[in-house]
Amino acid sequence: MANLLVISSAPATLLDGKPFLDAKFVEGMRFYSDLWDGPVSCLLKRRDNTFPFGKSYEQDQLPFKIRLLPVNKTIGVEEINESDVILCGGDNHEHLHLADIYREAQKKLVFTIEQHPETRRQIIFLDPVRSLPKKLYSQLWAMKQERRRRRAFRKADGIQANGYPALSVYRPMNANTMMYLDNRVGENLLATENEMKARENRLMSGGPLRLVHSGRLEHLKGSHDLVPIARLLVSKGVDFTLDIFGTGSLEDEIRKDIAKHGLQQCVRLNGAVDFETELVPFARENADVYLSCHRQSDPSCTYIESMGCGLAVVGYDNRMWAALCRESGAGWSGPLGHVEALADALASVAKNRQEVAKACRAARTFAGNHSFENEFHRRIDHLKALL
Structure with a gap:
């Protein structure tokens, strides 16, 4: 041996x-x-x-x-x-x-x-x-x-x-x-068929587009773009919610900006939670799209982990997400650092729920193959x- x-x-x-x-x-x-x-x-x-x-x-x-x-x-x-x-x-x-x-x-x-x-x-x-x-x-x-x-x-x-x-x-x-x-998404953490159908039914019936973001709240991770994107979505008349999970040096700044711009009804700062017992169940049952502001081209596991929860992804076209987006068909991308481009992409998909549901399915399938x-x-x- x-x-x-x-x-x-x-x-x-x-x-x-x-x-x-x-x-x-x-x-x-x-x-x-x-x-x-x-x-x-x-x-x-x-x-x-x-x-x-x-x-x-x-x-x-x-x-x-x-x-x-x-x-x-x-x-x-x-x-x-x-x-x-x-x-x-x-x-x-x-x-x-x-x-x-x-x-x-x-x-x-x-x-x-x-x-x-x-x-x-x-x-x-x-x-x-x-x-x-x-x-x-x-x-x-x-x-x-x-x-x-x-x-x-x-x-x-x-x-x-x-x-x-x-x-x-x-x-x-x-x-x-x-x-x-x-x-970190094993077979036991992948979104179930019942959860996928429940998300699709909800998407087709209307209601806010449910966005989620998780990770360290740092400039290096692009977290300073979250509130500007939310403000643009409000200005475009998009009905949405954004749940942010994580902690970091920008946490207080983000919390203050949420209050400053009156976003408390649609943007929630949830702090750090356990990945397997809290974040994954929330994403599977209470979200539609993962919002990534990551500018680096490193292979962040967040992409596959979010896709495994059945979420489509909207993010900057760094070298990792650009390639993964093409391979999986699981979402959309915009130029690095252009918050307007990500807001435009979200505003567009919010009007086309069928495309969101299709991207969610593609995300779940691809992540399942790469569990x-x-x-x-x-x-x-x-x-x-x-x-």
Whole structure:
């Protein structure tokens, strides 16, 4: 039996001697353990403090082994010598040197990748805290790491690219490259047929177009565009509601703007809620369209997760949503940063409920084909093929 080692940048620490791990990461590792024909272990850098969405685990609760390395420890041959196949996060520059040592250790190495140069550049230059000289320095450093990354990817046995942009950028580096769409929507969380029919019946009978938005309320996520879009919809006479879920540095500003512009009847700020037990049921039963103001081209799992709830999507045409929109037929897009374009798109679909219902169906079908389980099966099959 082959040994699989997952090297990840997921947060991890010890709490009262027990591993304190990100809950989403643990669920993913459970799937590796269930589907892999052999022992599974993971290697993580240890943090000093706990973090949101983490949980303490007894080692015997976990079907995989855990090794936590000190932050200043470099991963070497000793850390990988008991593994046969290594799945390693390629977004982290601290992992790229493994491409130079894994063949000597007679291992198989596959990198995962999510971000690409455009997204890294956006993250740097959209940061409101860094000065321009610091942004320029960060960009030069990122370019240097990108050269290392491409060299490492050419040496590896394969690449697993999360999302269309990463696939298009890194597939030329390695012939054995596959794409997956990371998300948390398993088969049990997908919108049911009864819920889909209930939404369609409601859309056809009239009433407000029910919009929903979720995520961190930050400039980087475009959250400052939510209230301006709502104001434009009001000015266009669109009957709608907008439920906003999440917290962040813009939360107070958004709350004040809702009150300032008299939007309390149609825009609601709901704070942070549990994804599986609160957000997903709300989206499945009380929403029609997911409103995305995301300007970055990273493969935000929010798209697929919202589509899995049976929601059409209206968003900026960053490289991820533009490609996903074309592939799925699950919504509409507008030019980056043009709030008027998104408001116009919403005003148009509000008048054509049949098109909204059609996009909702397409969204549910596409997300079902790319459910959490389906994506993990494909990723494991890709790794097994190396053996």
